[in-house]
Amino acid sequence: MQRMGMVIGVKPEMLQTYKQLHAAVWPEILALITRCNIRNYTIFLREPENLLFGYYEYHGSDYEADMALMAADPKNQEWWSFCIPCQAPLETRAEGEWWAMMEPVFHMD
Numbered sequence: 037m038q039r040m041g042m043v044i045g046v047k048p049e050m051l052q053t054y055k056q057l058h059a060a061v062w063p064e065i066l067a068l069i070t071r072c073n074i075r076n077y078t079i080f081l082r083e084p085e086n087l088l089f090g091y092y093e094y095h096g097s098d099y100e101a102d103m104a105l106m107a108a109d110p111k112n113q114e115w116w117s118f119c120i121p122c123q124a125p126l127e128t129r130a131e132g133e134w135w136a137m138m139e140p141v142f143h144m145d
Contacts, residue, residue: 037094038099039094039143040091040094040137041089042135043088044088045124045126072105074102077091077092078092088135
């Protein structure tokens with residue numbers, strides 16, 4: 037299992053929309069997340085900075101293939117068409133990232 041942390045901004049004028057979307061995530065998206073070997077997925081919001089912190093645990097054996105499967109799914113592309121306009125990616129993110137991935141520096145079970 038691999039722990040994943042990531043961060044992105046959320047546009048202040050889109051904050052309520054983003055919260056509403058995630059208060060009722062589409063069942064097809066939840067099923068896709070599970071199918072792509074993601075468990076224990078949580079998104080936290082930090083205001084007033086309007087930062088989203090995402091955490092999940094990856095339980096698969098081919099992360100790149102699972103993320104490609106997720107990105108190619110038509111229902112997920114539709115979901116992203118609503119979520120992406122709400123987000124403000126960090127300027128310091130790595131090339132090819134939307135959410136900026138974070139380095140784990142401590143964990144305790």
